[in-house]
Amino acid sequence: MSPTNGEKHTLAPVFGTNGQITQLLDPELWNRFKDLDQSGKICAEYVWIGGTGEDLRSKTRVLDSVPKSAADLPDWNYDGSSTGQAPGDDSEVYLKPRAIYRDPFRGGDNIIVLTDAYEPPRVQPDGSVKPPVPIPTNTRAACAEVMEKAASHEPWFGIEQEYTVLDARTKWPLGWPTNGFPGPQGPYYCAAGSGCAIGRDLIEAHLKACLYAGLNVSGVNSEVMPSQWEYQVGPVTGIDGGDQLWMSRYILVRCAELYNVEVTFDPKPIPGDWNGTGGHVNYSTNETRAKNTGWDAIQKQVEKLGKRHAVHIAAYGEGNERRLTGKHETSSMHDFSWGVANRGCSIRVGRMVPVEKSGYYEDRRPASNLDPYQVTRLLVETTLLM
Numbered sequence: 001m002s003p004t005n006g007e008k009h010t011l012a013p014v015f016g017t018n019g020q021i022t023q024l025l026d027p028e029l030w031n032r033f034k035d036l037d038q039s040g041k042i043c044a045e046y047v048w049i050g051g052t053g054e055d056l057r058s059k060t061r062v063l064d065s066v067p068k069s070a071a072d073l074p075d076w077n078y079d080g081s082s083t084g085q086a087p088g089d090d091s092e093v094y095l096k097p098r099a100i101y102r103d104p105f106r107g108g109d110n111i112i113v114l115t116d117a118y119e120p121p122r123v124q125p126d127g128s129v130k131p132p133v134p135i136p137t138n139t140r141a142a143c144a145e146v147m148e149k150a151a152s153h154e155p156w157f158g159i160e161q162e163y164t165v166l167d168a169r170t171k172w173p174l175g176w177p178t179n180g181f182p183g184p185q186g187p188y189y190c191a192a193g194s195g196c197a198i199g200r201d202l203i204e205a206h207l208k209a210c211l212y213a214g215l216n217v218s219g220v221n222s223e224v225m226p227s228q229w230e231y232q233v234g235p236v237t238g239i240d241g242g243d244q245l246w247m248s249r250y251i252l253v254r255c256a257e258l259y260n261v262e263v264t265f266d267p268k269p270i271p272g273d274w275n276g277t278g279g280h281v282n283y284s285t286n287e288t289r290a291k292n293t294g295w296d297a298i299q300k301q302v303e304k305l306g307k308r309h310a311v312h313i314a315a316y317g318e319g320n321e322r323r324l325t326g327k328h329e330t331s332s333m334h335d336f337s338w339g340v341a342n343r344g345c346s347i348r349v350g351r352m353v354p355v356e357k358s359g360y361y362e363d364r365r366p367a368s369n370l371d372p373y374q375v376t377r378l379l380v381e382t383t384l385l386m
């Protein structure tokens with residue numbers, strides 16, 4: 001098995017003789033190298049989204065100087081035939097740097113670079129060069145265009161990313177009894193105590209790493225199902241919402257690698273009486289945040305969202321129908337509903353909004369495996385551009 005062959009859960013686990021995961025390498029030895037100076041060079045880790053639309057890929061480019069912004073970085077390319085994004089006989093996919101963050105793994109002046117993917121520029125029969133076009137899995141390009149159009153409304157997003165930590169050997173949630181279940185839901189949400197808050201070191205490491213990187217992570221908490229956790233990114237403006245969420249996921253997957261555990265963004269990892277995993281998106285614009293008139297603006301926007309429910313649901317995450325059942329703090333996938341302080345609705349408006357007459361609202365429909373570029377694009381399109 002090769003790692004992440006375009007499918008979920010394909011990381012080859014490594015077993016020790018007594019069933020423990022063995023460290024392939026001695027992590028202590030890395031300490032001999034990690035503080036060596038780099039002779040003035042810096043490492044840029046180019047990150048992109050692979051062929052499933054969920055897998056994250058990256059490779060390193062060594063640069064001669066520290067770039068000030070993404071615009072200072074060279075375009076690059078990769079072998080799209082190895083990520084399910086191009087045929088073998090025309091395999092080059094182009095990467096355009098879009099945002100840079102400090103690299104929490106390498107430290108120093110090293111950076112991680114969020115990129116998006118394009119077909120290479122091609123020479124046409126008349127000799128002119130056709131500019132690069134986004135490859136089909138590049139959902140960022142369309143999102144960036146919509147955010148550009150709506151820039152004067154200043155759309156803000158606060159994305160609640162839930163996920164589940166799995167034992168890499170068994171693919172069963174970390175800390176759950178082998179071939180069995182923990183006690184019923186109740187004590188695990190925002191928990192303290194062993195057996196209730198499971199895997200906290202990973203969550204803390206991820207939080208620190210995100211803050212170091214410069215991501216606007218606004219909080220973390222354990223969730224209703226044991227070994228399920230959440231962090232929030234935001235509020236962030238426009239395309240930054242999608243960019244920061246994708247980069248925070250990359251950092252999470254890299255942290256999990258260090259702890260020899262897996263994370264899954266599956267919307268309903270354990271069937272039955274266990275909460276699914278969501279990706280609520282909190283949203284506001286200049287209009288909804290405006291003093292006194294904001295509450296009216298919210299009601300107008302929500303009405304528009306109701307008319308386009310099916311379009312949104314179709315883009316809100318693969319397998320979301322297993323989660324949006326109407327139970328476990330969700331609304332049915334088939335109906336649009338909204339309410340003040342109601343967690344059983346498609347859209348929840350905060351208790352204080354009608355009081356303060358301004359604020360934001362929460363779209364509770366997106367699943368944990370949401371593509372934030374699609375969800376934020378649709379929110380802006382439906383509420384501001386239609």
Ligand code: ADP
Pocket residue numbers: 156157158159160218219232233234235280282283284359360362
């Ligand atoms: P919940 O009560 O649903 O669990 P959280 O506290 O987890 O909500 O997440 C709320 C998110 O909304 C946070 O990321 C927060 O930064 C964000 N947020 C706060 N104010 C706004 C706003 N005006 N517009 C958009 N997002 C906002």
Ligand code: MN
Pocket residue numbers: none
């Ligand atoms: Mn090679």
Ligand code: MN
Pocket residue numbers: 160230
């Ligand atoms: Mn939350």
Ligand code: MN
Pocket residue numbers: 160162223230
């Ligand atoms: Mn939550």
Ligand code: MN
Pocket residue numbers: 160280362
């Ligand atoms: Mn929420």
